Amino acid sequence: MDVELILSSLWPLIQGAVTGTIPLALVSFVLGLAVALLAALARLSPRWWLSGIARFYISVIRGTPLIVQLYVVFFGLPSVGVTIPSWPSAIIVLSLNVGGYAAEIIRAAILSIPRGQWEAAYTIGMPRWLALRRIILPQAARVSVPPLSNTFISLVKDTALTSLILVTEMFRKAQQIAAFSNEFLLLYIEAAVLYWVICLVLSAGQGTLERRLERHVA
Amino acid sequence: MSPDPITPPPSEAETVLDVTGLAKSFGSTAVLTSVDLTLRAGRVVCLIGPSGSGKTTVLRSLNGLERPDGGVVRAPGAGLDIDFSGPVDDATRNRLRDLSAMVFQQHNLFPHLTVMQNVIEGPMRVQRRPREEVIAEARSLLERVGLDARRDAYPSELSGGQQQRVGIVRALALRPRLLLFDEPTSALDPELVGDVLSVMKDLADEGWTMAVVTHELAFARDVADEVLFLDDGVVLERGAPERIFTAPREERTRRFLERLMRPF
Numbered sequence: 001m002d003v004e005l006i007l008s009s010l011w012p013l014i015q016g017a018v019t020g021t022i023p024l025a026l027v028s029f030v031l032g033l034a035v036a037l038l039a040a041l042a043r044l045s046p047r048w049w050l051s052g053i054a055r056f057y058i059s060v061i062r063g064t065p066l067i068v069q070l071y072v073v074f075f076g077l078p079s080v081g082v083t084i085p086s087w088p089s090a091i092i093v094l095s096l097n098v099g100g101y102a103a104e105i106i107r108a109a110i111l112s113i114p115r116g117q118w119e120a121a122y123t124i125g126m127p128r129w130l131a132l133r134r135i136i137l138p139q140a141a142r143v144s145v146p147p148l149s150n151t152f153i154s155l156v157k158d159t160a161l162t163s164l165i166l167v168t169e170m171f172r173k174a175q176q177i178a179a180f181s182n183e184f185l186l187l188y189i190e191a192a193v194l195y196w197v198i199c200l201v202l203s204a205g206q207g208t209l210e211r212r213l214e215r216h217v218a
Numbered sequence: 219m220s221p222d223p224i225t226p227p228p229s230e231a232e233t234v235l236d237v238t239g240l241a242k243s244f245g246s247t248a249v250l251t252s253v254d255l256t257l258r259a260g261r262v263v264c265l266i267g268p269s270g271s272g273k274t275t276v277l278r279s280l281n282g283l284e285r286p287d288g289g290v291v292r293a294p295g296a297g298l299d300i301d302f303s304g305p306v307d308d309a310t311r312n313r314l315r316d317l318s319a320m321v322f323q324q325h326n327l328f329p330h331l332t333v334m335q336n337v338i339e340g341p342m343r344v345q346r347r348p349r350e351e352v353i354a355e356a357r358s359l360l361e362r363v364g365l366d367a368r369r370d371a372y373p374s375e376l377s378g379g380q381q382q383r384v385g386i387v388r389a390l391a392l393r394p395r396l397l398l399f400d401e402p403t404s405a406l407d408p409e410l411v412g413d414v415l416s417v418m419k420d421l422a423d424e425g426w427t428m429a430v431v432t433h434e435l436a437f438a439r440d441v442a443d444e445v446l447f448l449d450d451g452v453v454l455e456r457g458a459p460e461r462i463f464t465a466p467r468e469e470r471t472r473r474f475l476e477r478l479m480r481p482f
Contacts, residue, residue, distance in 0.1 A: 114326075116322060117326060117328065119283050119320075119326060120320075120322065120326035120328065121328075122282065122283060123281055123283070123315070123319065123320040123322075123389075124319070124339060124340030124344060124388065124392060125312070125315065125316060125344035125345065125392065126340075126343070126344055127312075130343065130344070134339065134343060135328055139328075139329065139330050142330070
């Protein structure tokens, strides 16, 4: 075992995580949540065309592989004159991808809030939008924390796929060092361990968050 | 249904809400066929009847939670005259809703808000009244039901009876003309029922106009000015509580009362 290589490659990999993997996951998750909220509300809309668009979007995202989505945007679109660099491509695709999955989570969470909460909101004079914003969504947010945390952890791991569209995140760094040093097993295991550590930290955070939110839920 | 000749109708009091021919179907099931009901200022009307008789639907219609298919609702004080057999726009329905405040069977407090936040949400966010005034009023209302000390608690930290009293305060804080109670004690443990009923009795004594769906016959007898017995979507019998409870004219009323007073 080449201890020196492990130590010398550790820093570039951590750099890859801090400047690539983690910001990519965070930005995509925040944008994805915004997309997901809109898609969930559209899906619940009584207007058939609006819920139809949302249904179509969610179906396409969930029915196609993430790697194919990345390839379509990064390698496919330039042939029709739309060239988007690696990073923006990765953020767009990951956001839309998370949006599709999280939309279903948020929709289910909204539907899980008892009808009496809507009625109580209407009774105190709230119109539909205010009831949604003040009464329903805050409760739905609590309900959706556990499944959304899982989505985020999956997203962190999925960022590795963006190495294939040349984003220099942690896994691409590992590939480069491996090719250079010819130590494939070592570097890929090292990358795996680092992903695992990140996910362990996130899981612990998820547990804390859930315990805090468990209070005062009906 | 003709007015009861034994007790003269309390016609001297101002009419808050006058309902005639209220009808509502869910699909092909008629829940209300034709219900007439007059709520006068300071009077308490109790609606009794077997489950599925439509009493809850009457209240929910008055509060805009159900859209009746027919019937006329007039509120002379608010200049409202709504014919539900035609289209009713949202603004009109909201004006009807604003007249009343509802207390639910399952209190339906907002679990993510404290007691105080539950109470001030409507007055502040919807009625846009000044914060200091709303809070001062909320505190005195909570004080009256013995819960001012719990104003920073969350609903899940309260007993069922306390939750329902907060539900009542939340309704009062809206300053409605009319209070609607939908079986407010049916979901409570028996030993907690009395707390809630005594608050309701105090409100009646203070002159609140109330419509109460209830199975608490003792309460109805003690507090109601008029009792309506609903069965199968119609008011089968109506009158002063003493008369309904001691000398019901309809066989079904008599049987219903007997079942409630001697359940087995």
